[in-house]
Amino acid sequence: MxxxxxxxxxxxxxxxxxxxxxxxxxxxxxxxxxxxxxxxRVRPAEARRQxxxxxxxxxxxxxxxxxxxxxxxxxxxxxxxxxxxxxxxxPPKAEPSDSQMNVLKAFQKLEPxxxxxxxxxxxxxxxxxxxxxxxxxxxxxxxxxALPVQxxxxxxxDFYQSFADYFSRFSEAELTQTMEHxxxxxxxxxxxxxxxxxxxxxxxxxxxxxxxIRSLNWVTPQMLSVPFPxxxxxxxxxxxxxxxxxxxxxxxxxxxxxxxxxxSKCSQHVFEALSASNSEPANADDFLSALxxxxxKANPPRLHSNMQYVIRFGLPHSLxxxxxxxxxxxxxxxxxxxxxLDGPSLNLSPEEFEGYMRRRRTPAAVDGLxxxxxxxxxxxxELTSRxxxxxxxxxxxxxxxxxxxxxxxxxxxxxxSELVLVQEEVTDLCSSSSSPSSSDSAVIEQVVLTDQYAxxxxxxx
Numbered sequence: 001m002x003x004x005x006x007x008x009x010x011x012x013x014x015x016x017x018x019x020x021x022x023x024x025x026x027x028x029x030x031x032x033x034x035x036x037x038x039x040x041r042v043r044p045a046e047a048r049r050q051x052x053x054x055x056x057x058x059x060x061x062x063x064x065x066x067x068x069x070x071x072x073x074x075x076x077x078x079x080x081x082x083x084x085x086x087x088x089x090x091p092p093k094a095e096p097s098d099s100q101m102n103v104l105k106a107f108q109k110l111e112p113x114x115x116x117x118x119x120x121x122x123x124x125x126x127x128x129x130x131x132x133x134x135x136x137x138x139x140x141x142x143x144x145x146a147l148p149v150q151x152x153x154x155x156x157x158d159f160y161q162s163f164a165d166y167f168s169r170f171s172e173a174e175l176t177q178t179m180e181h182x183x184x185x186x187x188x189x190x191x192x193x194x195x196x197x198x199x200x201x202x203x204x205x206x207x208x209x210x211x212x213i214r215s216l217n218w219v220t221p222q223m224l225s226v227p228f229p230x231x232x233x234x235x236x237x238x239x240x241x242x243x244x245x246x247x248x249x250x251x252x253x254x255x256x257x258x259x260x261x262x263x264s265k266c267s268q269h270v271f272e273a274l275s276a277s278n279s280e281p282a283n284a285d286d287f288l289s290a291l292x293x294x295x296x297k298a299n300p301p302r303l304h305s306n307m308q309y310v311i312r313f314g315l316p317h318s319l320x321x322x323x324x325x326x327x328x329x330x331x332x333x334x335x336x337x338x339x340x341l342d343g344p345s346l347n348l349s350p351e352e353f354e355g356y357m358r359r360r361r362t363p364a365a366v367d368g369l370x371x372x373x374x375x376x377x378x379x380x381x382e383l384t385s386r387x388x389x390x391x392x393x394x395x396x397x398x399x400x401x402x403x404x405x406x407x408x409x410x411x412x413x414x415x416x417s418e419l420v421l422v423q424e425e426v427t428d429l430c431s432s433s434s435s436p437s438s439s440d441s442a443v444i445e446q447v448v449l450t451d452q453y454a455x456x457x458x459x460x461x
Contacts, residue, residue, distance in 0.1 A: 102126050104169060107178055118181040130166070134182075138189050149197040153312035156186065156194075160315060176317060183315050184255040191254040195309050202305040213299045213338060218356050223346040224289045227278035239277055240290065243269035244298040251301045256314035259306055260324045267327040270294060291334045307332065 106121045122131050137159055141152065163182050167175055196202045221228040228239075238244070246266035253259045270290045274282035282290075300306070310328065311319065319325050337345070343353030355361035 103130070104167070107167070108170070108174055110177070110181075112177055115181055115184055118178075119185070122185075134185065138186065141190055142193055145193040148199040149194060149312065152190075152194050152197070156190070156313050157316070159186070179315055179317075180257050183257055183313075187256055187313055188254045190313075194313060196302065196305040200308075202302075202308055205304045206302050209304050209335070209339070210299060210301075213296055215357060216296055216338065216341060217299075218359075218362065219293070219296055219341075219346065221290075221293055223348070224293050225285075226289045226293050227274055227282075227286060238297070239273040240270065240294050240297070243267075243273065243290075243294045247294060247298050247300050250306055256310040257318065259310050260314065260318055260328060263327050263331055264324055266294065267291065267330070288330055288334060288337075291330055292337055295331075295334050295338060303335065307335070 103126050106124065106126060107118070110117045110121065121127060122134070141155065145152075147155075160179060160182065164175060164179060167178055170178065196206075243266045246262050246269055250259045250262035250266075253262060267287070270287060271282055274286050274290055278286070295303070307328075319328055343350045346353065348356070352361065
């Protein structure tokens with residue numbers, strides 16, 4: 001039984017939530033805040049830095065001037081977004097009710113996940129305006145792809161908000177479904193421009209994280225207190241292999257929503273493996289420990305860049321709440337745990353941890369696995385020799401079978417020839433017995449004549 005004292009990773013549900021107590025999930029990349037609270041904290045700070053740089057050579061601005069400049073900066077960003085989306089800095093005029101309702105109804109009829117149907121609806125004549133605005137925004141983003149990645153993130157998020165305002169009459173579920181299609185459309189085109197951007201150090205951090213994970217490949221499930229099958233059954237394969245495959249597939253996706261789907265699949269496979277490996281229901285501690293083990297074994301390519309890509313350009317509601325937000329928050333906590341992993345986290349002394357890191361020690365579980373591998377190799381060699389003996393026996397049996405078949409065919413041929421001779425003899429006998437001799441014919445003729453001239457037989461009165 002796994003007790004709480006054995007678990008090296010503990011994280012309460014409260015620690016996963018935003019530090020601003022808004023009820024949404026936080027993230028270590030946002031210093032424990034959700035995306036909404038983090039942007040509310042970052043944007044004023046950036047505005048203050050810009051104002052400080054602008055007023056460095058002049059007198060310090062008053063509070064009223066600072067508020068005025070902040071509002072002007074905010075208004076400039078909103079007007080830029082409106083100009084990109086609607087073609088003018090003023091809010092969009094209300095469309096004719098019939099035309100707007102036709103567009104909304106066309107999008108409402110789409111089935112969940114029907115991205116092809118969304119594209120067809122967007123290209124229809126009634127949605128021509130929306131399509132042209134999307135095209136204009138994509139062309140503008142590609143033309144200004146040299147902007148800092150944080151500016152690009154702000155523009156994309158503002159575009160999401162503008163699109164969501166247009167579909168404000170939708171229900172929450174319909175709006176979520178539509179915005180997921182919009183995200184996939186936009187980010188599939190912008191992926192090559194904004195992923196692992198030159199203005200950030202994502203590539204260097206990817207290499208650092210990859211080397212860190214590679215240096216921890218000696219960590220065993222027992223050290224992480226992960227419920228795991230017995231060593232004897234380890235020959236059948238790692239139960240977390242589907243989860244490892246799912247997290248590796250994340251790098252091949254382009255849209256942030258598709259990357260989150262890979263994270264969700266990985267987490268679901270982790271829960272399935274935990275339920276199969278442990279008689280007790282899996283809890284949050286077991287899940288996080290197992291997720292750390294999966295990341296260490298998978299060492300996903302460009303993990304940091306993929307997570308930052310989802311954070312910067314994903315839909316806010318996908319990370320702030322729901323199943324995908326919970327799983328992504330746990331993945332971020334697992335990566336943060338790996339980056340700060342030390343001896344006490346694994347119930348090891350600093351000397352033991354240093355010995356493992358410098359390859360001077362090997363875990364007992366690794367030695368056990370090596371013994372199992374040796375036993376498995378011997379078993380395979382024995383099975384191979386048995387297979388060779390069986391193959392030789394099969395070859396000898398085939399030779400015997402062919403010899404027996406040839407002997408049977410020879411016996412059949414001999415019996416057939418003897419049967420032909422017997423049939424010829426019988427035929428000759430039958431033909432000779434069917435033709436009567438001349439003496440017999442005379443006798444028969446005399447008997448017939450006597451019968452003709454003889455009178456009727458005597459009868460008694």
